[in-house]
Amino acid sequence: MPSTASCSRAALPNGWPACAPPLRRPAPPPEIVAIDGKTSQRTHDRAHDRNPLHLVSAWASGQRLVLGQQACAAKSNEITAIPLLLERLAIRGALVTIDAMGCQTKIAQKILDQHADDLLAVKQNWPHLHAEIERAFDDPATTGLLRCQTTDGDHGRIEVRRHAVSHDVAFLQTDRRFPGEPRFPGLKATAMVETEVERGGKTSIERRFYLSSIALDAVLFASAVRSHWHIENRLHWVLDVVFHEDLNRLRSGHGPQNMATVRHIALNLLRAANDTHSLKVRRKSAGWDTDYLEAILRRTA
Numbered sequence: 001m002p003s004t005a006s007c008s009r010a011a012l013p014n015g016w017p018a019c020a021p022p023l024r025r026p027a028p029p030p031e032i033v034a035i036d037g038k039t040s041q042r043t044h045d046r047a048h049d050r051n052p053l054h055l056v057s058a059w060a061s062g063q064r065l066v067l068g069q070q071a072c073a074a075k076s077n078e079i080t081a082i083p084l085l086l087e088r089l090a091i092r093g094a095l096v097t098i099d100a101m102g103c104q105t106k107i108a109q110k111i112l113d114q115h116a117d118d119l120l121a122v123k124q125n126w127p128h129l130h131a132e133i134e135r136a137f138d139d140p141a142t143t144g145l146l147r148c149q150t151t152d153g154d155h156g157r158i159e160v161r162r163h164a165v166s167h168d169v170a171f172l173q174t175d176r177r178f179p180g181e182p183r184f185p186g187l188k189a190t191a192m193v194e195t196e197v198e199r200g201g202k203t204s205i206e207r208r209f210y211l212s213s214i215a216l217d218a219v220l221f222a223s224a225v226r227s228h229w230h231i232e233n234r235l236h237w238v239l240d241v242v243f244h245e246d247l248n249r250l251r252s253g254h255g256p257q258n259m260a261t262v263r264h265i266a267l268n269l270l271r272a273a274n275d276t277h278s279l280k281v282r283r284k285s286a287g288w289d290t291d292y293l294e295a296i297l298r299r300t301a
Contacts, residue, residue, distance in 0.1 A: 029220055030095040030117065032061040032227040035085065035102060037078045038236045041246040043256040050074075053256040056081045057264070058089055059235050061227035064271050066235065066264040067091075071257050078102060083110045091116040095214065097228040100125055108213065109185045117214040119191075119224050120184075129172070133209045136171060137164060137192045144168060148218035157199040163222045165191045167215050186213035191221050239263060242280050273301040 037056045044052040056078050058067040070085035072078060078101045086096075086107075092115040098107065100123035111118040122130050136142055146165040151158070169187050191210040196203060208225075216224070239245040243263050250256055270282045273296055277285065282301075286293040295301035 029223065030093055030214075031063070031091075032224050033067065033089070033091055033094045033096045033116070034059045034061055034228045034231040035082060035096060035098045036228075036231045036236075037072070037081075037101070038239070040248065040256060040260065042249050043251045045251045050251065053260065054078075055257070055260050056085055057231065057235060058085060058091075059231040061230045061234075064230075064234060065268050069261065069264060071260075079104055079107070082107050086110045086114055089114065095119055095216075095220075095224055097224055099228075103211070105184055108211075112186050112213060117186075117212065119210055119212045119214075119216075119221075119228075122209045122211055130209060132172065133190050133192070133211075134207070136166065136168075136190065137209075142166065142168075146218040148222055150222055157197055159198075160196045161222065161225075162194040162196075163191070163218045163225070164193075165189055165216060165218050165221050184211055184213075187211060188213055188215045191216075193222070193225055235267070238267060238279060242283060243267070269296050269299070272296075272299050275301060 035056060035058050037054055040053045040055070042052070044050060051074065054072040054077075055069050056072065057069045059065070060067055068085055068088055070081045070088075072081045082098065082102050083106065087110070091111075094116045095118070096111050096116050097119045098121070100121045103120040103122055103126060108118050108120065122133060124130060137145075144166065146167075148163050150161045150163075152161075153159075167189050169190060172187065172190070173183070189212040191212060192207060193210075194205065194207045196205050210221075210225075212221075243266075245260075245263060248256075248259065250259055266283070267279075270279050270286070273282055275282070282296070286296050292301065
């Protein structure tokens with residue numbers, strides 16, 4: 001039997017070594033977990049000075065599943081609710097996307113503590129940070145940008161999205177910045193998406209900026225940004241149109257929170273059904289046909 005050394009020196013006719021190691025498959029992209037809040041408009045109670053229920057939900061974009069939810073406390077907001085939600089999620093290896101409300105250093109650290117990575121939108125709630133990232137992408141001297149472009153032509157508009165990612169974050173980590181400024185933990189990339197929309201003969205351009213704890217490429221960044229909006233059109237829109245959540249007048253005790261949880265469970269079960277019906281038809285069929293309802297609950301439909 002030839003030794004490893006002699007075997008590695010042997011060559012095939014096409015020039016490849018006879019014992020070349022097998023090619024490694026590329027690692028699969030991370031699961032995108034989008035976190036966003038939604039207000040149930042008619043759950044307020046003016047007589048008892050009760051605000052509408054505002055619920056923060058976690059949505060697995062690839063699996064189309066609601067992973068969890070957390071109600072915002074009275075006189076509070078999503079900044080305090082998001083860490084409580086993250087504590088209950090098993091998101092190891094996922095990429096968590098949050099809009100500008102969740103762009104907070106404590107939230108970024110909580111995501112890292114859960115062994116996940118973050119993609120956080122930066123807007124004018126961080127004016128100096130937003131301005132510095134914008135200047136970096138506008139600077140002609142900036143090099144090493146990863147780029148990609150996508151185009152969509154749906155709903156009477158043409159939308160061109162230009163994505164750029166930079167792994168050079170040293171300008172956000174030097175000592176020349178003002179003392180005591182919050183630093184985002186694990187920062188490895190900044191990113192920008194420029195959206196140009198042509199509709200009805202008019203063109204509008206919008207730019208959005210992001211921070212990330214993963215050195216993502218432009219293709220993954222583009223996919224993550226688009227996947228984040230699935231929580232709007234595959235969860236929040238469905239709750240309003242299919243489940244009529246905003247028409248629900250339940251408002252006493254823990255009723256609004258309990259029914260919101262029930263609707264999320266029902267949505268997960270309905271999406272798991274393996275038929276060609278719409279969610280609306282599945283929901284009505286489950287209410288009319290107890291056999292179909294049992295199949296939905298047993299996940300045999």
